[in-house]
Amino acid sequence: MSFDCSDHLHYKVLHLTGEVDLSNSTKVRRCLLDILDRGNSVIVDFSKLTYIDSSGMAILVEGLNTANKKELSLTIAAAVGAPLQVLELTRLNQVFTLVDSVTDIKE
């Protein structure tokens, strides 16, 4: 698993690659909360994510809650395959804003 950050408009984009699970989700959490702490809205890019476990989902939930409190946004882009199924199983697809790709976000 690896992750890196880029910019899209005024958003920070967090690209997740590979598998997010118990062994690495704490690192992703720190990065995500750090972006939000700095007052940036965030797009989490799932396009290269092959697997995410419930610790990863829990981190995104915490991130969304933090974003809402700070009147920022957290959007998930390009969720397909297994990660999308996990979102659906946990019904979090009804909680997060999902977009097909990062570039779908225009402003």
Next chain:
Amino acid sequence: MSSLDSALIEVNQLDASYGDRQVLKDINLTVNKGEILVIMGGSGSGKSTLLKNMLGLMKPAAGEILINSMDINSVNKSELLKLRRTMGVAFQGGALLSSMSVGDNIKLPLRQHTDLDENTISIMTRLKLELMNLAGFEDLMPSELSGGMLKRAGLARAVIMDPKILFFDEPSAGLDPVTSVELDQLILELRKAMNMTIIVVTHELESAFTIADRIAVLFDGEVVITGTVDEIKNCTDERVINLINRSPRKVQIDGEKYLSRLTKGAK
């Protein structure tokens, strides 16, 4: 996909006994990755003993059990521990610790085996409770839950670490029909979303036919047949037909042996 390279669990020529009493005889069984295998059989057929052996909770009298190509009875402790972290078990009655709240019971594996933030642990626990239709029950004690709720709480704890292999002992026993159907659906969804390999022990035919990719039928400690739902339904073995038709066993009595059991006890 050949069955050889996708086998996650292999049971080879397994014998198991309690004292002198042999309970499993020459069991051969393969569980493939991502498969739902149902072990079916009447009471006393050896289902739970087979499960205990697969979990490494009981040493086999003979034979071997391979998980991920590792013999669970000969690997060292740290390897066994690593293996066990990828396995979840939901026991028949839930097996929650009665002195802890439902939430703390479910959090236990995470607190024991991970260094996740307490916030993450709480959200993960609530996600699983939501999944099991137990939202809002985390602060209750196990004694305050019904049998069906206990079972679902036990399942929540079994899957809290997102195991690769889930063992489930009698999921529908003691549940009302609606809850039982919901649990079957949940098992199917868990497999689909988390790609879990699931081994279910049950005597409920409806449930077995709904969830199973393959069914292994145990009878008196032996595997009578392993096959797809259709293969089981079309099986001509009288013992399987009796199980499906719920006919009582007609055991031929050996008069001499019966008399001996009554006067001298069973040997």
